[in-house]
Amino acid sequence: MQPPQSQPKLQLPGIKQILAVASGKGGVGKSTVATNLALALASLGKKVGLLDADIYGPSIPTMLGIPGIVDQATTPLPLERHGLKVMSMGFLVPPAQAVIWRGPMVHRALTQFLTDLDWGNLDFLVLDLPPGTGDAQLTITQTVPLTGAIIVTTPQEVSLVDARKGLEMFRQVRVPVLGIIENMSYFLGDDGKRYEIFRHGGGKKLARETQVPFLGEIPIDPLVAQAGDEGLPIVRKLPENLVSKAYQELTQRVLQELGSLPAPSELPSLT
Numbered sequence: 137m138q139p140p141q142s143q144p145k146l147q148l149p150g151i152k153q154i155l156a157v158a159s160g161k162g163g164v165g166k167s168t169v170a171t172n173l174a175l176a177l178a179s180l181g182k183k184v185g186l187l188d189a190d191i192y193g194p195s196i197p198t199m200l201g202i203p204g205i206v207d208q209a210t211t212p213l214p215l216e217r218h219g220l221k222v223m224s225m226g227f228l229v230p231p232a233q234a235v236i237w238r239g240p241m242v243h244r245a246l247t248q249f250l251t252d253l254d255w256g257n258l259d260f261l262v263l264d265l266p267p268g269t270g271d272a273q274l275t276i277t278q279t280v281p282l283t284g285a286i287i288v289t290t291p292q293e294v295s296l297v298d299a300r301k302g303l304e305m306f307r308q309v310r311v312p313v314l315g316i317i318e319n320m321s322y323f324l325g326d327d328g329k330r331y332e333i334f335r336h337g338g339g340k341k342l343a344r345e346t347q348v349p350f351l352g353e354i355p356i357d358p359l360v361a362q363a364g365d366e367g368l369p370i371v372r373k374l375p376e377n378l379v380s381k382a383y384q385e386l387t388q389r390v391l392q393e394l395g396s397l398p399a400p401s402e403l404p405s406l407t
């Protein structure tokens with residue numbers, strides 16, 4: 137599928153800001169960050185939606201404890217969970233059923249999720265993007281009026297290389313990159329020592345090199361994975377936990393960065 141170069145962007149008047157959580161690489165914690173960021177924003181009193189844009193491998197249903205297919209006759213979509221409005225392909229298709237869709241169908245599904253569902257008025261819609269920099273990501277960046285992108289990486293070099301690719305993709309389509317998050321940054325032992333399991337500081341270095349803000353580092357903690365699997369993300373389950381604090385801080389950084397974005401008319405035009 138050719139990227140829809142001249143595709144007009146969708147008009148979503150009820151949604152004030154759309155944030156994409158992305159990375160070129162799989163398994164670095166995009167869905168975990170997207171979910172906890174959405175919940176942290178909601179706990180600040182914002183109206184927040186969470187759209188699982190990972191059509192092939194939706195993980196938001198598990199992370200929010202919404203098992204199985206949703207009966208649309210009784211449960212209107214997007215459904216409400218933990219104060220969020222949530223939509224995922226996982227509500228329509230059984231998890232075990234591989235969704236073997238081609239690019240245009242992914243595009244259509246996402247367009248329908250965004251335009252045909254009643255999201256109401258939202259301060260933020262957080263998009264959990266699939267891994268990679270392929271058709272699905274290009275479609276989203278070119279057709280959804282994204283306010284900004286948040287890039288998630290883990291500290292090691294293989295992840296950083298892919299994170300950079302993801303970041304450059306947003307730049308090419310003129311979506312502001314709000315910053316980089318280093319996930320699984322370190323482990324804090326019971327002895328109070330920091331263990332840098334996957335090395336450390338790569339996210340900051342990437343932020344410096346690409347001249348985007350560094351939004352923060354999230355420690356690695358088995359409680360994060362446990363909370364995700366239980367369907368009650370850590371910022372809700374254990375708001376006082378070190379990891380939850382890290383999420384709350386990075387949410388503040390995201391709000392700061394949003395506050396300092398130039399108005400769209402001030403962005404340089406493409407040459």
Ligand SMILES: Nc1ncnc2c1ncn2[C@@H]1O[C@H](COP(=O)(O)OP(=O)(O)OP(=O)(O)O)[C@@H](O)[C@H]1O
Nearest residue numbers: 162163164165166167168267355356357360361364
């Ligand atoms: N800070 C953390 N500490 C411990 N476990 C974590 C942390 N962040 C994420 N995880 C766990 O790592 C796994 C992968 O996270 P997640 O699904 O969010 O990654 P992803 O980037 O969305 O993956 P995919 O590319 O497949 O969409 C999950 O089991 C999650 O619970």
Ligand SMILES: [Mg+2]
Nearest residue numbers: 166167190195
């Ligand atoms: Mg994911």
